[in-house]
Amino acid sequence: MDYVTIPEKRIPVAKNTDLLVCGGGVAGFAAAIAAARMGAEVFLVERYGFLGGEATTSLVITVPPMNNGFNKEICDRLTKLGAYGPMRYPAADPMAQGIRMEAYDPEVFKHEMVAMLREENVGLLLHTYIVDAIVEGNVIKGIVIENKGGRQAILANVIVDATGDADVVHFAKAPYVNDAEGAIPMTMMFNMTGVDSDKAIGQIGNWSRVHDLLRESVERGEVEFDLGMTMKAGAPGVSIENLVYPDEVNIWSGNLFGRSGVDPEDLTEAEIITREHAYILAGWLKENIHGFENARIEMMSTQVGVRRSRQIKPRRLDSDGVVCKPYCNSTVTLTYSSLVPEVVDSLLVAGRCVHAKEDKFGGIFRLIPPCLNTGQAAGMAAAIALENGVTPAAVDVPTLQQDLIRAGQELGL
Numbered sequence: 409m410d411y412v413t414i415p416e417k418r419i420p421v422a423k424n425t426d427l428l429v430c431g432g433g434v435a436g437f438a439a440a441i442a443a444a445r446m447g448a449e450v451f452l453v454e455r456y457g458f459l460g461g462e463a464t465t466s467l468v469i470t471v472p473p474m475n476n477g478f479n480k481e482i483c484d485r486l487t488k489l490g491a492y493g494p495m496r497y498p499a500a501d502p503m504a505q506g507i508r509m510e511a512y513d514p515e516v517f518k519h520e521m522v523a524m525l526r527e528e529n530v531g532l533l534l535h536t537y538i539v540d541a542i543v544e545g546n547v548i549k550g551i552v553i554e555n556k557g558g559r560q561a562i563l564a565n566v567i568v569d570a571t572g573d574a575d576v577v578h579f580a581k582a583p584y585v586n587d588a589e590g591a592i593p594m595t596m597m598f599n600m601t602g603v604d605s606d607k608a609i610g611q612i613g614n615w616s617r618v619h620d621l622l623r624e625s626v627e628r629g630e631v632e633f634d635l636g637m638t639m640k641a642g643a644p645g646v647s648i649e650n651l652v653y654p655d656e657v658n659i660w661s662g663n664l665f666g667r668s669g670v671d672p673e674d675l676t677e678a679e680i681i682t683r684e685h686a687y688i689l690a691g692w693l694k695e696n697i698h699g700f701e702n703a704r705i706e707m708m709s710t711q712v713g714v715r716r717s718r719q720i721k722p723r724r725l726d727s728d729g730v731v732c733k734p735y736c737n738s739t740v741t742l743t744y745s746s747l748v749p750e751v752v753d754s755l756l757v758a759g760r761c762v763h764a765k766e767d768k769f770g771g772i773f774r775l776i777p778p779c780l781n782t783g784q785a786a787g788m789a790a791a792i793a794l795e796n797g798v799t800p801a802a803v804d805v806p807t808l809q810q811d812l813i814r815a816g817q818e819l820g821l
């Protein structure tokens with residue numbers, strides 16, 4: 409590879425804050441709210457012009473019931489607005505093996521996230537890409553950002569990396585593992601509207617039949633479709649679910665393996681391949697499934713959905729314990745060390761870049777309800793660290809647990 413040398417350059421400090429949250433997906437949003445409610449000064453940076461990450465950007469809008477801690481608060485808020493509800497055909501649940509899945513309206517969610525950040529006086533900078541970390545010794549001091557204003561710095565006492573891909577961890581050179589081979593697939597999600605779901609279900613019996621019918625069509629040579637069609641590595645392949653509105657469906661357009669979610673060339677290829685397949689699938693549905701005759705693609709993901717990329721290696725802590733329990737009715741939990749990277753201090757992570765063992769990560773911890781709750785835990789831990797003048801690694805976990813319980817997260821202790 410060729411290189412160029414860029415001359416040393418002074419860049420302006422755009423902001424100096426107590427807590428900086430990097431990335432405005434569900435985890436970053438939750439971390440910002442949780443820390444602000446504990447009195448911390450919080451600033452959140454996001455590359456897109458709206459919040460939600462994959463939960464809005466990638467049209468991932470079906471969830472296991474959100475019934476514990478911060479995820480319950482979101483469920484209640486969206487339900488009041490008529491923007492959250494159970495699936496219309498729960499038997500078709502493709503991914504949660506018997507869990508009754510629910511769905512929400514991503515546009516209402518986007519709107520509510522900004523409203524909630526404003527209610528808590530969280531500072532927000534959109535359209536801003538994080539491109540580097542500022543580290544002195546083993547302490548992270550800030551990040552380098554780029555936006556229409558050029559290159560700038562943001563300094564902070566504590567940073568939560570909620571970029572999903574652990575970009576800040578990567579730039580700060582803290583240890584992580586990376587799914588560079590794309591063992592967990594990417595998927596392009598899209599919504600179709602104008603669907604007569606009753607008519608479709610009348611023909612096929614259940615949405616889960618769609619991938620079988622598509623495969624038979626491929627075998628007969630009627631359509632070319634090269635992506636994974638059935639459930640693999642926790643990803644449904646080709647599948648359909650009804651959303652909160654009767655004529656709208658959310659579609660998984662196949663599993664693309666072998667591409668890295670943090671390699672720009674792989675991502676470019678993935679966008680092209682998966683968008684093409686989404687159009688093939690939409691056309692096939694219109695021609696082959698009753699009820700789709702008048703349907704159209706309503707929207708496609710802003711970007712291809714990446715399930716897994718980088719995840720931190722957890723730090724061995726003096727004080728550790730459960731700080732995230734995604735669901736009331738399950739015993740699955742995550743401990744604080746899963747949010748604390750090794751080596752680099754003043755840094756926490758939340759969301760899909762936390763440490764979790766593969767079996768737990770695939771089925772549980774990369775989903776939206778746990779990402780919201782790891783965000784809540786990371787935000788509260790950051791606020792405690794700031795208040796006590798200690799690093800996140802030195803936070804007293806029993807204190808954090810008490811604060812989480814007071815804030816409504818049942819930890820099963």
Ligand SMILES: Cc1cc2nc3c(=O)[nH]c(=O)nc-3n(C[C@H](O)[C@H](O)[C@H](O)COP(=O)(O)OP(=O)(O)OC[C@H]3O[C@@H](n4cnc5c(N)ncnc54)[C@H](O)[C@@H]3O)c2cc1C
Pocket residue numbers: 430431432433434435436453454455456459460461462463466468469470471472503536537538539570571572573575594595596597712713714715758759760761774775776777779
């Ligand atoms: C196809 C697919 C289907 C899924 N199905 C389900 C499902 O049915 N139910 C379920 O509960 N979960 C599902 N998931 C998982 C779930 O959607 C995600 O794991 C979860 O939303 C991740 O949230 P997050 O906040 O950790 O990360 P992300 O959503 O990735 O958010 C990261 C945020 O950081 C921003 N960002 C990233 N890098 C930078 C940077 N360098 N500078 C500035 N900003 C940056 C991004 O724009 C984004 O807003 C699915 C995921 C995929 C991809």
